[in-house]
Amino acid sequence: MGEDGQVPDPQPVVSPPVQRPKLYRSSSDRWIAGVCGGIAEHLGISSALVRLLMVLAVVAGPGVFVYGFFWVMTRPDTSATQGVPVARSRRPLTRNQVLLVIGATGLAIGLGWVSPAGQLGRHLGFLLPVFAVAVGAFLAWSQLDASERSRWAGRSKRGRILAVARPVVGVVLATVGVVALATQGQGFDVVLTSALAAVAVLVGAAVIALPWVVRMWQGLQAEQTERIRATERADIAAHLHDSVLQTLALVQRRADDPATVIRLARSQERELREWLYADQNRSTDSLASAVTTVTHEVEDEHGIPIEVVVTGDRPMDDGGQALVKATREALLNAVRHGAPPVSVYVEVGPSGVEAFVRDHGPGFETTEIGDDRLGVRESILGRMRRHGGAAKIRRLESGTEIELTLPPLAGADGATPATAEAPASTAVAPASTAEASASTAEAPATEPRPNETNAGPTAPPTPAPGVREAQPTGGRTT
Amino acid sequence: MTSPTHTAPAKATSPIRLVLVDDHRMFRSGVKAELDPAVTEVVGEAPDVDTAVAVIKETRPDVVLLDVHLPGGNGNGGVDVLSATRGATTEAGQPVRFLALSVSDAAEDVIAVIRAGARGYVTKTISGNDLMTAVRRVADGDAVFSPRLAGFVLDAFGAAAGEIAEVDEELDRLSAREREVMRLIARGYQYKEVAKELFISIKTVETHVSSVLRKLQLSSRHELTAWAMGRRLL
Numbered sequence: 246m247g248e249d250g251q252v253p254d255p256q257p258v259v260s261p262p263v264q265r266p267k268l269y270r271s272s273s274d275r276w277i278a279g280v281c282g283g284i285a286e287h288l289g290i291s292s293a294l295v296r297l298l299m300v301l302a303v304v305a306g307p308g309v310f311v312y313g314f315f316w317v318m319t320r321p322d323t324s325a326t327q328g329v330p331v332a333r334s335r336r337p338l339t340r341n342q343v344l345l346v347i348g349a350t351g352l353a354i355g356l357g358w359v360s361p362a363g364q365l366g367r368h369l370g371f372l373l374p375v376f377a378v379a380v381g382a383f384l385a386w387s388q389l390d391a392s393e394r395s396r397w398a399g400r401s402k403r404g405r406i407l408a409v410a411r412p413v414v415g416v417v418l419a420t421v422g423v424v425a426l427a428t429q430g431q432g433f434d435v436v437l438t439s440a441l442a443a444v445a446v447l448v449g450a451a452v453i454a455l456p457w458v459v460r461m462w463q464g465l466q467a468e469q470t471e472r473i474r475a476t477e478r479a480d481i482a483a484h485l486h487d488s489v490l491q492t493l494a495l496v497q498r499r500a501d502d503p504a505t506v507i508r509l510a511r512s513q514e515r516e517l518r519e520w521l522y523a524d525q526n527r528s529t530d531s532l533a534s535a536v537t538t539v540t541h542e543v544e545d546e547h548g549i550p551i552e553v554v555v556t557g558d559r560p561m562d563d564g565g566q567a568l569v570k571a572t573r574e575a576l577l578n579a580v581r582h583g584a585p586p587v588s589v590y591v592e593v594g595p596s597g598v599e600a601f602v603r604d605h606g607p608g609f610e611t612t613e614i615g616d617d618r619l620g621v622r623e624s625i626l627g628r629m630r631r632h633g634g635a636a637k638i639r640r641l642e643s644g645t646e647i648e649l650t651l652p653p654l655a656g657a658d659g660a661t662p663a664t665a666e667a668p669a670s671t672a673v674a675p676a677s678t679a680e681a682s683a684s685t686a687e688a689p690a691t692e693p694r695p696n697e698t699n700a701g702p703t704a705p706p707t708p709a710p711g712v713r714e715a716q717p718t719g720g721r722t723t
Numbered sequence: 724m725t726s727p728t729h730t731a732p733a734k735a736t737s738p739i740r741l742v743l744v745d746d747h748r749m750f751r752s753g754v755k756a757e758l759d760p761a762v763t764e765v766v767g768e769a770p771d772v773d774t775a776v777a778v779i780k781e782t783r784p785d786v787v788l789l790d791v792h793l794p795g796g797n798g799n800g801g802v803d804v805l806s807a808t809r810g811a812t813t814e815a816g817q818p819v820r821f822l823a824l825s826v827s828d829a830a831e832d833v834i835a836v837i838r839a840g841a842r843g844y845v846t847k848t849i850s851g852n853d854l855m856t857a858v859r860r861v862a863d864g865d866a867v868f869s870p871r872l873a874g875f876v877l878d879a880f881g882a883a884a885g886e887i888a889e890v891d892e893e894l895d896r897l898s899a900r901e902r903e904v905m906r907l908i909a910r911g912y913q914y915k916e917v918a919k920e921l922f923i924s925i926k927t928v929e930t931h932v933s934s935v936l937r938k939l940q941l942s943s944r945h946e947l948t949a950w951a952m953g954r955r956l957l
Contacts, residue, residue, distance in 0.1 A: 554871050554873070588910065590870065590874070590911065601911075
């Protein structure tokens with residue numbers, strides 16, 4: 246039924262006295278197609294009452310046609326679940342279909358039995374074809390309904406086969422029924438001829454209707470893709486408005502403040518980039534993403550660009566958390582006391598994690614750090630040591646580099662080359678450990694740096710990680 | 724601000740002839756304003772693949788600054804320019820060198836232009852001084868690796884995961900020394916600083932980097948070919 250399907254115009258219902266809901270087939274309150282529920286909603290009465298009346302009407306005879314008429318002539322209610330007509334009552338519907346078929350069969354047979362015995366044969370001869378037509382129509386129509394619903398949901402292969410099979414079976418059933426009805430009490434020849442005639446008429450009708458149906462289908466699909474595209478465009482427009490346009494407005498207003506403008510541009514660039522090239526296979530809960538996030542935070546806070554390069558990745562653990570926090574502290578030091586360019590390089594490999602934070606400022610020595618400067622001592626050196634890692638600070642010709650290392654994960658393979666890195670490093674660690682042991686009581690326990698043995702978070706010699714952990718956040722850097 | 728400042732005006736030879744290929748006019752004029760005309764002379768500009776090929780063949784520049792994403796051609800942007808101008812020479816008879824320039828950090832873009840023949844890759848946020856150093860380096864036939872590209876290389880060759888070549892000639896892995904150089908570049912070290920750190924000369928650093936570039940272009944490592952396949956290069 247195309248003619249009522251193409252006019253989704255809510256205008257006609259503006260009847261001021263009683264704002265009555267338009268007659269739809271209810272999608273929430275339904276047993277079969279929601280006709281009764283829809284009528285009840287429309288009239289504002291109980292749906293149970295409508296159903297009772299309908300059942301009575303069906304038993305009396307005309308009910309089936311009344312129901313069918315309403316089913317055909319009304320559209321499913323989509324307003325309630327705007328755009329997403331979820332097939333909430335689909336399960337009960339299929340069970341009800343079965344129930345209906347059983348009930349109707351029982352009814353037909355019952356009618357046959359109840360009536361005087363002599364008329365049984367004639368009744369059956371009439372009722373069975375009618376029943377066949379009804380079931381056929383039901384199958385075909387319920388398919389149309391279902392296809393309307395499933396257009397929004399994804400379709401499985403099995404669903405597609407069913408979608409074709411149901412109307413075909415329905416049409417065949419209905420045709421057989423009609424032919425049987427028309428040839429009541431005739432001979433086999435007549436049945437055959439009329440069946441042939443019926444098929445011929447159907448084929449003719451199909452030939453005439455096909456192009457029209459195809460064109461309508463195509464039109465529908467075109468409209469659908471157009472709508473999808475429009476939604477997409479609206480999404481993009483909304484995103485650009487919320488992000489880029491807002492930032493541009495801010496930039497114009499803060500044009501006299503270059504630092505702010507740079508910061509705005511930088512963070513907007515990053516945000517847009519993330520949106521465009523949404524990182525495909527990097528999980529959000531990994532060391533690499535945590536380091537990147539923390540770098541971006543520091544960058545945003547201080548408006549100094551930081552180049553971040555991460556190779557490899559591994560899941561987050563206690564050690565990883567410590568490394569990320571220490572990296573953050575090192576970066577804060579770099580942007581506050583160092584000079585750009587600031588860069589972070591994190592390498593996650595089988596021999597553990599190495600992180601390098603580098604700036605180009607004047608630099609400092611660990612020995613120059615006073616005891617009261619908790620930032621470097623606690624947040625970087627102490628924290629890494631407590632988690633079985635190490636930190637050292639190197640002064641370069643221009644700038645400072647802080648190196649953080651972590652042993653490999655407990656379950657990880659190839660723990661052998663873990664110590665290979667150590668000899669290359671110049672001994673900054675001893676100086677700092679000696680210092681640190683004075684201030685932190687638990688330092689001696691982790692002093693031997695037992696790299697491979699207690700790498701895991703469950704390892705015994707990580708004394709009271711929570712106790713010390715709280716402190717560094719309060720005490721900031723030099 | 725840093726090291727490039729005092730290396731930039733060092734050579735007083737004839738300026739490097741440069742062609743700018745980028746579809747954003749604003750960006751082209753920005754780059755032109757930043758470059759010192761005594762060091763680099765912009766002899767041509769092009770906004771798309773076809774114009775770029777024509778301009779490069781006509782002006783025969785020393786270096787082409789090539790945007791990775793360009794309209795025209797077969798839809799592969801900078802890669803199309805590189806393949807269309809293969810074999811082009813400068814006025815001195817040297818091959819024309821390409822330095823890729825991009826806002827995109829996507830590995831497949833970067834690896835694709837490098838494998839198509841670019842001598843280096845820098846991001847568009849690079850400072851004017853660093854850009855000039857990079858152009859000079861490329862003009863001299865050396866390679867230019869940004870920290871990010873070095874990170875890609877370490878990843879792609881499995882060097883970060885500990886795979887090291889037994890012999891230097893092996894194409895599918897980095898040698899221990901090359902890995903060290905790449906790691907230092909990824910850490911934000913300039914070539915000069917890398918040289919100091921490893922107690923080698925800058926020339927040796929450049930040799931290592933060029934050798935990594937060669938491996939990057941010729942290796943058939945799965946990670947690299949997969950990236951290149953994505954851009955229909957093979």
